[in-house]
Amino acid sequence: MKISVIGTGYVGLVTGTCLAETGNEVLCVDIDEKKVARMRQGEVPIYEPHLDVLFDRNIEAGRLNFTTSLEEGLTHGDIIFLALPTPEDEDGSADLSYVLNVSEEIGKKIKEYKVIVDKSTVPVGTAEKVQAVIAKNASCEFDVVSNPEFLREGFAVDDFLKPERIVIGSSSERATTLMKKLYNPFVRSGNPILIMDEKSAELTKYAANSFLATKITFMNEIANYCEKVGADVDKVRVGMGTDSRIGKRFLFPGIGYGGSCFPKDVKALQKAGKDENYDFKILDAVIEINDTQKTALIPKITTHFKADLSGKKIAIWGLAFKPETDDIREAPSIYMMNALLEKGAELTVFDPEAMPNIKEKFGDTLTYATSMYEATKGADALVICTEWSIFRTPNYSKLKELLVHPVIFDGRNLYNTEDMKSEGFTYVSIGRKDVNV
Numbered sequence: 001m002k003i004s005v006i007g008t009g010y011v012g013l014v015t016g017t018c019l020a021e022t023g024n025e026v027l028c029v030d031i032d033e034k035k036v037a038r039m040r041q042g043e044v045p046i047y048e049p050h051l052d053v054l055f056d057r058n059i060e061a062g063r064l065n066f067t068t069s070l071e072e073g074l075t076h077g078d079i080i081f082l083a084l085p086t087p088e089d090e091d092g093s094a095d096l097s098y099v100l101n102v103s104e105e106i107g108k109k110i111k112e113y114k115v116i117v118d119k120s121t122v123p124v125g126t127a128e129k130v131q132a133v134i135a136k137n138a139s140c141e142f143d144v145v146s147n148p149e150f151l152r153e154g155f156a157v158d159d160f161l162k163p164e165r166i167v168i169g170s171s172s173e174r175a176t177t178l179m180k181k182l183y184n185p186f187v188r189s190g191n192p193i194l195i196m197d198e199k200s201a202e203l204t205k206y207a208a209n210s211f212l213a214t215k216i217t218f219m220n221e222i223a224n225y226c227e228k229v230g231a232d233v234d235k236v237r238v239g240m241g242t243d244s245r246i247g248k249r250f251l252f253p254g255i256g257y258g259g260s261c262f263p264k265d266v267k268a269l270q271k272a273g274k275d276e277n278y279d280f281k282i283l284d285a286v287i288e289i290n291d292t293q294k295t296a297l298i299p300k301i302t303t304h305f306k307a308d309l310s311g312k313k314i315a316i317w318g319l320a321f322k323p324e325t326d327d328i329r330e331a332p333s334i335y336m337m338n339a340l341l342e343k344g345a346e347l348t349v350f351d352p353e354a355m356p357n358i359k360e361k362f363g364d365t366l367t368y369a370t371s372m373y374e375a376t377k378g379a380d381a382l383v384i385c386t387e388w389s390i391f392r393t394p395n396y397s398k399l400k401e402l403l404v405h406p407v408i409f410d411g412r413n414l415y416n417t418e419d420m421k422s423e424g425f426t427y428v429s430i431g432r433k434d435v436n437v
């Protein structure tokens, strides 16, 4: 099939590449000329594991191409995916301007039947709006489909190739038939393609993200309570998670959820509720708790250093909002570092992939180390913000030699507290007993 994807960010590029992988002819359109030039030269512009392999071989096979011309994209594809940003607007709602502006152009430019597929995360009623905006100018038939995306950054290729479910919101049989044909190769194991109305599809996406954010937040509350009563959140987590009704995943406490989606999507659903005079009280609490959680380690750090952080050298491990990505959007590390800088600390940072993005944001305010160990050289303490695998089994002796004091504040509970005790570290984590403080 001939497919066009408008917007080649984390979702668009993965979508385009994976659809090319199953034999479709894909043309990706992006407004960012530099990005398109890089992709045309064979460069993947983001860090996403395994994407490069698929990207290279589909370009080589001639099935994956790039352009800055929307017109070209609209002529090429029988199915046009919109994978455009829907960032948080000033009032917390989803900013639909990218989606609606492109839709306006689609209406003016399409000359034959097209299926317009919204893959961006959008509030209930957006498919209707897109339909109306296109219809204003369209001189041919078209259908609008809501097809929310559930991939996770860091696992995006695997999630796309082997989805647990595909959600298609459409009232058109013609469009639904085409969408099923396109997605059938991805669900051969028997996972469902769920066909529903557009509004339910749109809400499914916000409900899923908000539920997951709530699950994490609930666990962060339990972790904070564990600290009050001397319980160990990791034991509680496993004790709870082994109940299949609860499930083991997304119960890891830490310094809050971040990323380009949970924060904005929870707020967008909260705002959408308010617009209908409906108060999502649970979301109010999730947002408030998560905001506090991002700096949950700060009082522990200031207590350790007796309130004075001025001139204290602190090493930071992990800057990306989660491991296996270079994405720093709403990364808890940013809140942590801003709070530490405000208190006068000097920060030397390391992340396997996110350093360039952090450098762009923080410039000379931070010192950038070339390795995890270099970051800790001469530091008064180490703070861990992201659970990259390489941080999981450090050389403790080396770490003790490099740090001025063997002190670790761990925002992701990477280490066993007993091990840290026997290694002689002062170890402070989330929801567990502090060690040697």
Ligand SMILES: NC(=O)C1=CN([C@@H]2O[C@H](COP(=O)(O)OP(=O)(O)OC[C@H]3O[C@@H](n4cnc5c(N)ncnc54)[C@H](O)[C@@H]3O)[C@@H](O)[C@H]2O)C=CC1
Binding pocket: 006, 007, 008, 009, 010, 011, 012, 029, 030, 031, 032, 035, 083, 084, 085, 086, 098, 102, 119, 120, 121, 122, 149, 150, 151, 152, 153, 260, 261
């Ligand atoms: N990042 C993620 O893991 C997921 C994101 N989503 C949703 O997918 C949508 C896209 O998200 P990301 O891929 O993260 O965004 P992104 O910001 O990484 O990429 C968006 C791309 O669209 C391009 N663009 C902007 N205006 C354009 C225009 N007029 N014409 C062509 N290209 C244009 C930008 O240059 C950029 O390359 C959002 O609604 C997001 O909520 C859904 C599931 C997962």
Ligand SMILES: O=C(O)[C@H]1O[C@H](OP(=O)(O)OP(=O)(O)OC[C@H]2O[C@@H](n3ccc(=O)[nH]c3=O)[C@H](O)[C@@H]2O)[C@H](O)[C@@H](O)[C@@H]1O
Binding pocket: 121, 149, 150, 151, 152, 153, 154, 209, 212, 216, 249, 250, 251, 252, 253, 254, 255, 256, 257, 258, 259, 260, 261, 262, 321, 322
């Ligand atoms: O709409 C989206 O953009 C995507 O948002 C999330 O994916 P993503 O943001 O890539 O990453 P997650 O693995 O969900 O992690 C989000 C945040 O929650 C935090 N988290 C996750 C799990 C956990 O147990 N504890 C926890 O604090 C992570 O550290 C991270 O900051 C969802 O998992 C995807 O299904 C969805 O498609």
